[in-house]
Amino acid sequence: MKKALVTTSLALSMTLAVASCSSGSGNGDAAADGKDRLAELAVTTEAASGELESATWNLPFGEPASLDPILAFNYPENTVVANICEGLMMIEPDFSVTPNLAESFDTQDGQTYVYQLRQGVTFWDGSPMTAQDVAYSLNRHLDPAEGSYWASDAVSGNVESIEATSDTEVTVTLKAPDWTFNSYMATPMGVVVSEEHRKATGEAYGTPQGGVMCTGPFSVDEWQSGQSITLAKNEAYWNTDRTPKVNSLEIQFIVDPAAITNALVSGAIDGSYDVPLSAVSQLEAAGNGELILGKSMQMLAIIATGDGPLGDPAVRRALWTATDQQALSGTVFENTARPAVSLIPDGGWSFADDVFSSARAELPGAEADIEKAKEILADATADLSETITIVYPTERSYYADMISEFTRAGKEIGLDVQPQGVPSAQFGAFFSDPEARAGHGAFVTTNYMDVPDPLVFLRTIVQEGGSQNFSGYSNPEIEELLAKAEAASDETERAELTTEIEALAMADMPWLPVVDPAVRLFMSDRVTGVPASFAYLYYPWAADLGAAG
Incomplete structure (x- = not known):
C-alpha cells in the first residue's frame, strides 16, 4: 500500500482547522473501525518510482463538453484541461x-x-x-x-x-x-x-474534431465521444522537472457508481478522483489499492432562490440550526466530510491561517438545536405554511438523502420541506436561468473555490451581481467590506476583512452550508504520485502519475 503524504505545515493547518470546528464535529467523523478518516488530509501521494507505458483514469462526472479552456468551468473539463493547457x-x-x-x-x-x-x-x-x-x-x-x-x-x-x-x-x-x-x-x-x-x-x-493547441505536459491523442480521451506525453515539454512518467493516459467517462466501483476494484482503471460515496467502504477494503482523503476546497450547500419562506433570513437560519449535519456527515457522506459552519470551505486558504481559523472557531457550531431554531423562527415574517421545495438532480441519490434530513428538521420546527428531483439535463438550468428557479425555494450544489482565497469565493455568493448570487441578496455593509478587502495589499488585513464578511454572511445565510467534503481519491497499487488535494482541478496531476515502488 502507498502512503498519502501530509506536509508538516499542512498537518499544523489541519490541526487548527479540526480544532476550530470541533464544537460542531463531535466524534461523527469516526469510521466504523473507530478511526477518524479526516484527522489528517493528504496533500499529495508517494512520488512515482518509475515510468509507465500506459495508465487508465476515470471522470466520474462524465465526458467534458469542451476542452476549450474558457469553457472549462466544471469537474470533467477542468480535470482534463489541467493536464494539457x-x-x-x-x-x-x-x-x-x-x-x-x-x-x-x-x-x-x-x-x-x-x-x-x-x-x-x-x-x-x-x-x-x-x-x-x-x-x-x-x-x-x-x-x-x-x-x-x-x-x-x-x-x-x-x-x-x-x-x-x-x-x-x-x-x-x-x-x-x-x-x-x-x-x-x-x-x-x-x-x-x-x-x-x-x-x-x-x-x-x-x-473532438477541432481540438486545442496548448503548451502542457500532455497533448490530446484521441477523443472517442462517449467513451474516453487519450492523452499523449509531450516529448518537448518545457518543464523538465515535470516531464510526464506515463506515455499514454486513457481517461474514461464512467458515471454509474457501481460500474466505477467494479472498474477500480478489478483494476480495469488505475484511479479516479471523486469516487462515489456508495463505494467508500468497498474501496477502503479493496486489496488492490488505497482510498485516500485529500485536502479540499469543496462544500455542499443549499442555495436559496429568494422565493417562498426561504426568502426570509430567519427561516434560513432556523432550518439550518435545526438540521443534524453531524448525522449527514457520518451517514450520507460516509465520514468523508465535516459539518459546514461557514460559507468558506474548511481549510480553503493558503495564507493567514491564524486569522481564518480563529474566525471560524467563533462562528456558531453546526450541531442541531431545535429549541434555538424555534427561537430564530419566531422572528420570521414569511408565510410559514407555504411548502419549501429543494430541487436536486435525480441521478445523484445522496442529495435526496441529504434533503430528507432537512425535511425532518423542518417538521420539528413547523416547516414543510420537500425534495423535488429533476433530471440532470434540466438541473443545470437552475444555475443560469431565473425562469427555471422560479417557484422553487432552493436547489442543491456541490461547489468549490476556484482559488485558495476566501474573499474570491465569498464575493461570488454575497456581492450584488455576484456570479453565484442567485437570490438577489444585498447587504450594504458587506459591499463596503468587499471593496476594502479587494483593495487591501496586506494579506492579513485582507483576511481580517474577509472574516468580517464571513460572519455577516452567516448571519443572513443566502446559502445553507451543509458539509465540507474531503477529496476522495482511489489509486491501484501499480500507480502513485498524483496530488491528493483539490489542486488537481487546475494542476497537471497526470504529469506526476507513474509507477509505484
Whole structure:
C-alpha cells in the first residue's frame, strides 16, 4: 500500500482547522473501525518510482463538453484541461500559487500587473509561445463573442486592458485595484492557447474534431465521444522537472457508481478522483489499492432562490440550526466530510491561517438545536405554511438523502420541506436561468473555490451581481467590506476583512452550508504520485502519475 503524504505545515493547518470546528464535529467523523478518516488530509501521494507505458483514469462526472479552456468551468473539463493547457500561474498541491508560464510578475498598486513570460516554451506543434498569444488568450474572456464561462463583473469586468508590452512581457491594467487578481491566472482565466490555431479552427475549437493547441505536459491523442480521451506525453515539454512518467493516459467517462466501483476494484482503471460515496467502504477494503482523503476546497450547500419562506433570513437560519449535519456527515457522506459552519470551505486558504481559523472557531457550531431554531423562527415574517421545495438532480441519490434530513428538521420546527428531483439535463438550468428557479425555494450544489482565497469565493455568493448570487441578496455593509478587502495589499488585513464578511454572511445565510467534503481519491497499487488535494482541478496531476515502488 502507498502512503498519502501530509506536509508538516499542512498537518499544523489541519490541526487548527479540526480544532476550530470541533464544537460542531463531535466524534461523527469516526469510521466504523473507530478511526477518524479526516484527522489528517493528504496533500499529495508517494512520488512515482518509475515510468509507465500506459495508465487508465476515470471522470466520474462524465465526458467534458469542451476542452476549450474558457469553457472549462466544471469537474470533467477542468480535470482534463489541467493536464494539457497551462496558466501564467499555477496552484500547487499545497494550495500555494506559483509562477508557471509567467516567470515572474509584479504589481505595485494591485491595479497594474506586469507578467514577465518564460522563454523557450512551445506549443505541441513546435511553434513558440509569444506575448501576443498570451495577450490574445487573456483577452478572450473579455470578448462576448467567445462566450467565456469565466467572464464576470468582479474579475473580467474589472479589466481595463490586456496588452503585450514587449516580446517577453504582458501587462494587465484593471479599472480598480484588486489584490486577488493574480490568483486567477492559475485558473483557466490565465491559460494560454495558440492564437493561430484558435482562429483557424473556428467553431470546432475544443471539440473532438477541432481540438486545442496548448503548451502542457500532455497533448490530446484521441477523443472517442462517449467513451474516453487519450492523452499523449509531450516529448518537448518545457518543464523538465515535470516531464510526464506515463506515455499514454486513457481517461474514461464512467458515471454509474457501481460500474466505477467494479472498474477500480478489478483494476480495469488505475484511479479516479471523486469516487462515489456508495463505494467508500468497498474501496477502503479493496486489496488492490488505497482510498485516500485529500485536502479540499469543496462544500455542499443549499442555495436559496429568494422565493417562498426561504426568502426570509430567519427561516434560513432556523432550518439550518435545526438540521443534524453531524448525522449527514457520518451517514450520507460516509465520514468523508465535516459539518459546514461557514460559507468558506474548511481549510480553503493558503495564507493567514491564524486569522481564518480563529474566525471560524467563533462562528456558531453546526450541531442541531431545535429549541434555538424555534427561537430564530419566531422572528420570521414569511408565510410559514407555504411548502419549501429543494430541487436536486435525480441521478445523484445522496442529495435526496441529504434533503430528507432537512425535511425532518423542518417538521420539528413547523416547516414543510420537500425534495423535488429533476433530471440532470434540466438541473443545470437552475444555475443560469431565473425562469427555471422560479417557484422553487432552493436547489442543491456541490461547489468549490476556484482559488485558495476566501474573499474570491465569498464575493461570488454575497456581492450584488455576484456570479453565484442567485437570490438577489444585498447587504450594504458587506459591499463596503468587499471593496476594502479587494483593495487591501496586506494579506492579513485582507483576511481580517474577509472574516468580517464571513460572519455577516452567516448571519443572513443566502446559502445553507451543509458539509465540507474531503477529496476522495482511489489509486491501484501499480500507480502513485498524483496530488491528493483539490489542486488537481487546475494542476497537471497526470504529469506526476507513474509507477509505484
